[in-house]
Amino acid sequence: MKQLFFLCFALLLPSLGFGQTYQELYEQALEWEAKDSLAKAEELFRQVLKMEPANPRNAFVFSNIGVMQQRARQYDAAIESFSYALNISPTLVSTRLNRAVAYIEVGLSNKAYVDYCEVLDVDKTNKEALLMRAHIYMTRRDYKNARKDYNQLLNIDPANYSGRLGLVLLNQHDGRPKESLDELNVLLEQYPRNANLYVMRANIESENGKQELALMDLEEAIRLDPNSPEPYISRGEIYLARKKKKDARRDFEKALKLGAPHSEIHPLILQCK
Incomplete structure (x- = not known):
């Protein structure tokens, strides 16, 4: 009976993480991460850290944990993990780029700026x-x-x-x-065939007194993407400036139907009376 118990326990050891090397456990964590089982992957990565706390490769372990936390939108935790990684290996470019993104997500663009400068010092x-x-x-x-x-x-x-x-x-x-x-x-x-670029060009042309060119670009934008509200709004504003209120109103109402915010369009429609 005791022999059967120890045999079963021995069979369970690999699944519990016992008896595995640092590299094996690390690779197993990567496999769980690839399957989007982030909680399991993080659990295994933390086992890796406990197995060899002084291993310089722990920089990559912390970095992987940070990436998973970032994917889960746990930005403060991700920043902490990336920082641990960079304390071990300050020249990890991908980790510094990831931390910069996390800094931007929490409104710390000044710290992100420092990371980008550090990256450009290296590359x-x-x-x-x-x-x-x-x-x-x-x-x-x-x-x-x-x-x-x-x-x-x-x-x-x-x-x-x-x-x-x-x-x-x-x-x-x-x-x-x-x-x-x-x-x-x-x-x-x-x-x-990028309709947004035509809208951008039309807006610059219109602001600089080239409204005929702007209208041509907006016609092309509508042809390329008839379900976008932006070209109708821009064209309506040109019509409104030219006192063509009926045409302007038609474009503004079309933009509303295509999902433009009512708060943006309603004041323009009121000017078409």
């Missing part, structure tokens, strides 16, 4: 760090440094959509409509 061509640091510069209205990062990103990757779009917005904020239109023209050559 001056890191596209994610350049893009996100440029975005932070934009929120600070530091257009000069934002431009440097966007230009550096586009030097590395001329076809980078987010980088070029960021430069469009930067030029708008910086009072450079011509440069914004130039960048949009480049994007439209790459993405000729």
